Amino acid sequence: MAAFSVIRILQTFAGLGSVATTPFVMKFVSKQGITNFGNVARKITDGEVEPIKQDNENAMDKAVKMMTQDGDDENNAGRKGCFWMPSVFPMELFFCFNIDKLNSLFLFHFDKKAGNTWEERLNRIESITTARPTILHFSGNKNKSLNPRLRAPLAWMLKESTFAPNSKCRIEKQANKQDYKLICDVVQGAGNKDPWEKHVSHIEVHIPEFQEKIKT
Incomplete structure (x- = not known):
């Protein structure tokens, strides 16, 4: 029992x-x-950093350094920040700009599969030829075909024969003084300009200088 x-x-x-x-x-x-x-x-597991995320932040850090090297003394002053191009997937395109002066807005292309060096993976876009195949023209006389999957989200841009992001796009502060508005002028139809506008939260802006202060 x-x-x-x-x-x-x-x-x-x-x-x-x-x-x-x-x-x-x-x-x-x-x-x-x-x-x-x-x-x-x-x-x-939870808490383990995914390599692709780290690659993306490193790409933005590198892009900010490229801006500083290529810019003049006036534009070099001030903090720089970067954000992914809103509503554009897959994530290959991001803007960097001078946060303090709201100028020096540049568009970068990042392809983590392009090679083993930054020169192969990261490039600043000077202009985009929109005819098929769409060609990205980089600084340094380099070029690359646009990922076909990006044509649909960039349809607003492809209405022009050539798109120069540095001269066509600008960034402004929103009314709340924290967030931003990305504005790109583009021809829509028969010569009528209808800007492409997107809200950019300040949370989405990666600031390398700020991240370095946190680490130290």
């Missing part, structure tokens, strides 16, 4: 253990994602 009671108690605790641990396991799994490392896919 005593042996039977002991067995019943052990069965009860075993049953409770299975009920208690199952939700825990499910919760743990739900915090995992899948990412690719080279050609190998594995799970990443």
Whole structure:
């Protein structure tokens, strides 16, 4: 009889253990994602940095350095920030600008699969020839065909034969003094200009100088 009671108690605790641990396991799994490392896919746990995100921030840091090297002394003064081109996917295009002066607005193209050097992966766009195939013209007399998947979200831009983002686009402060408005002038129809405008939250702007202060 005593042996039977002991067995019943052990069965009860075993049953409770299975009920208690199952939700825990499910919760743990739900915090995992899948990412690719080279050609190998594995799970990443909560808190682990995904390489692509780190690559993106590094690209913006590098772009800000390029702006400083290429700009004049007047434009070099002030903080620089970058943000992904709103509503444009996949994420290959981002703008960088002088946050303090709201000038020096440049469009960059980042392709993390283009090679092993920054010169291959990151380029500043001077102009875009919109005829098929659409060609991105970079500084340094380099060029690259636009990702076909970007033609649809950039349809507003492709109405012009050539688009120069540095002269066509500008950035302004919103009424709340924190966020920004991206404005790109483009011909719509028979010579009628209808600007392409997008709201840019200050939270979306990556500021390398600010990030460095946080790290230190």
